Amino acid sequence: MRTQVAIIGAGPSGLLLGQLLLKEGISNVVLERQSGEHVLSRIRAGIIETGTVELLDAAGVSGRLHRESLIHDGIEIAFGGTRHRVNFRELIGRAVVVYGQTEITRDLMAGREAAGGTTVYQAQDVRLHGIDGPHPRVTYRSDGIERSIECDFIAGCDGFRGVSRACVPQSALTCYERIYPFGWLGIMVDKPPVSDELIYVSHERGFALCSMRSRERSRFYLQCNLEERVENWSDERFYEELASRLDPDTAAHLQSGHSIEKSIAPLRSFVAEPMRYGRTFLVGDAAHIVPPTGAKGLNLAASDVYYLWQGLVTHYRQGSENGLEDYSRRALARVWKAERFSWSMTSLLHRFPESSGFDRRIQQADLEYLLTSRAALASLAENYVGLPL
Ligand code: APR
Ligand code: PHB
Numbered sequence: 001m002r003t004q005v006a007i008i009g010a011g012p013s014g015l016l017l018g019q020l021l022l023k024e025g026i027s028n029v030v031l032e033r034q035s036g037e038h039v040l041s042r043i044r045a046g047i048i049e050t051g052t053v054e055l056l057d058a059a060g061v062s063g064r065l066h067r068e069s070l071i072h073d074g075i076e077i078a079f080g081g082t083r084h085r086v087n088f089r090e091l092i093g094r095a096v097v098v099y100g101q102t103e104i105t106r107d108l109m110a111g112r113e114a115a116g117g118t119t120v121y122q123a124q125d126v127r128l129h130g131i132d133g134p135h136p137r138v139t140y141r142s143d144g145i146e147r148s149i150e151c152d153f154i155a156g157c158d159g160f161r162g163v164s165r166a167c168v169p170q171s172a173l174t175c176y177e178r179i180y181p182f183g184w185l186g187i188m189v190d191k192p193p194v195s196d197e198l199i200y201v202s203h204e205r206g207f208a209l210c211s212m213r214s215r216e217r218s219r220f221y222l223q224c225n226l227e228e229r230v231e232n233w234s235d236e237r238f239y240e241e242l243a244s245r246l247d248p249d250t251a252a253h254l255q256s257g258h259s260i261e262k263s264i265a266p267l268r269s270f271v272a273e274p275m276r277y278g279r280t281f282l283v284g285d286a287a288h289i290v291p292p293t294g295a296k297g298l299n300l301a302a303s304d305v306y307y308l309w310q311g312l313v314t315h316y317r318q319g320s321e322n323g324l325e326d327y328s329r330r331a332l333a334r335v336w337k338a339e340r341f342s343w344s345m346t347s348l349l350h351r352f353p354e355s356s357g358f359d360r361r362i363q364q365a366d367l368e369y370l371l372t373s374r375a376a377l378a379s380l381a382e383n384y385v386g387l388p389l
Contacts (some may be wrong), residue, residue: 003029003118005312006138008126008164010119011040012101013301014157015108019059020309022115026316029149031123031140033158036109039121043188043261044101046213047072047084047198047295047381049386051301053097056104061111069099070214075384077349077371078201081247084371087199091374091381100213101298128154128167132278152279153324155308157301159285160270170275179344180267180291182206185224187238187259193218193251194246200293200349202367203245207293207350210242210250218255221292223350228264235259259274267291269343271335274328281308281327288335290342293349294384300338303389304331334387341383 007014010032018028032039038313048069056062073089074135079136088094112119123140131154138149156164165173193212201208206223213219235258244250270289275282284301307330311323349367352359370376 001029001147002025002150002152004316005153005155006149007155007157008033008128009033009156009158009162009286010036010109010121010140011129011159011284011301012105012108012298013286013305014061014155015105015112016302017107017155017283017305018117018119018158018310019061019111019115020305021312022112022117023059024309024313026312028117028155029062030112030117030119031126031138031149032119032121033123033126035121036119038151040102040106040109041264042102043186045292045295045297046098046100046211047221047299048097048101048104049299049302050094050097051386051389052299055302056107059108059111061104061107064107065097065099065104068103068214069097070212072098072197073093074381075197076195076199077367078203078247079367079371083195083199083247083250084382086377086384088381088385091378092385093387094381098212098214100246104298117127118325125162126158128164128280131167131280131300136177136279136281143256147307152311154280155283156280156286157283158288162286162312165282165286168280172277174273176269176271176273178269178343180269180350181226181227182223183228183266184209184221184292185228185230185233185264186219186221186262187235188213188261189218189220189235189257190216191218191255191257192216194250194255194367198319199246199250200345201245202349202365204326204351205241205245208242208245210246224264226266226383230262230264233262258310265292267293267346269339271332271339275304275330275331276324276328281324283308287331288339290339292342293344293345294338294342296338296342298385300335303334306389307331309384316358327382329380334389337383337387 314323
């Protein structure tokens with residue numbers, strides 16, 4: 001088989017890139033290790049930047065998002081028993097969109113099927129060959145048969161534990177990493193949210209987040225120890241702990257219900273540089289991870305896709321390599337700013353087990369400063385809604 005761009009991974013990065021390229025008449029094949037159902041079973045965050053929405057518009061897959069999503073003009077930060085509103089609209093004239101990232105994947109899958117794009121699910125033993133030469137190739141096994149795809153370029157959209165980054169020689173990559181000493185225990189429940197907007201909670205007992213997917217579906221998180229196990233958390237225990245981190249008025253609005261999903265995720269910051277090796281490009285989680293505080297994961301993947309899409313279109317339309325040459329630099333410039341923001345939101349709102357009395361007082365001063373300074377609030381708002389591409 002021959003295609004112009006071989007895309008490894010059918011997460012949001014791979015499917016969005018594939019869709020945008022198909023629209024430009026650039027052929028591509030997506031190879032995914034898991035089944036489609038498995039990809040759709042992964043619960044991800046639910047805050048979409050308007051720049052990401054515009055890219056989904058360009059890909060022609062945003063119809064349902066525009067019908068079903070909620071527009072949020074701000075968030076709340078609860079601290080010291082009081083809820084403080086951060087009004088994005090008033091501070092910087094922008095907003096964010098609430099729509100499950102899993103739903104974006106579902107919409108992208110449907111769009112790809114409608115466009116007749118080729119996706120191979122349950123592709124086993126995907127391997128990259130000749131990635132530093134002019135004729136890269138990808139091999140894999142499907143239905144027990146060894147197959148090979150010749151291509152011009154490879155897009156490594158296969159997430160943090162994928163094969164693409166692992167294929168780049170270690171000496172060609174520099175990796176930066178921070179692992180946080182806690183995780184997030186999350187539940188999804190079919191009950192209305194406690195409030196109209198998200199509430200980020202800084203509390204002595206640890207961080208909490210009251211989020212949502214719709215007016216009928218809530219998503220809650222609790223900061224937990226890394227050793228914590230989901231089995232030890234009945235729904236009752238979860239709600240009791242969440243209520244203890246909320247002010248009494250908010251806790252009174254908490255509608256408990258049977259959780260339809262419950263999981264623990266560790267928190268990590270990670271960047272691999274550069275995001276290109278020869279004719280292979282790393283995109284999304286394959287190149288970088290952010291802690292979920294601020295929900296930047298998918299939005300960063302989307303900006304990588306935007307830069308790579310532009311580079312590939314310039315290559316095929318104008319025969320110019322400038323966009324591809326510049327891909328890693330442009331993507332990383334935005335990645336590092338989102339890394340900084342996600343790290344700072346995480347540092348500001350969580351309880352760090354090793355922190356001293358001094359550290360905690362500084363954290364408190366940071367929060368008090370933020371909530372009383374229009375300049376600091378505008379900075380948070382600007383980063384939260386998404387920096388320009
Ligand atoms: N071969 C083929 N596919 C693979 C391989 C492999 N060796 N390894 C991983 N994959 C697939 C995974 O099964 C997964 O479906 O690559 C896909 C990667 O998807 P994500 O992990 O969702 O990464 P990405 O598409 O970059 O998404 C970026 O979107 O939903 C958010 O928060 C999420 O931060 C993430 C962001
Ligand atoms: C979510 O709804 O899952 C979510 C929202 C905001 C975040 C993180 C996760 O910062």
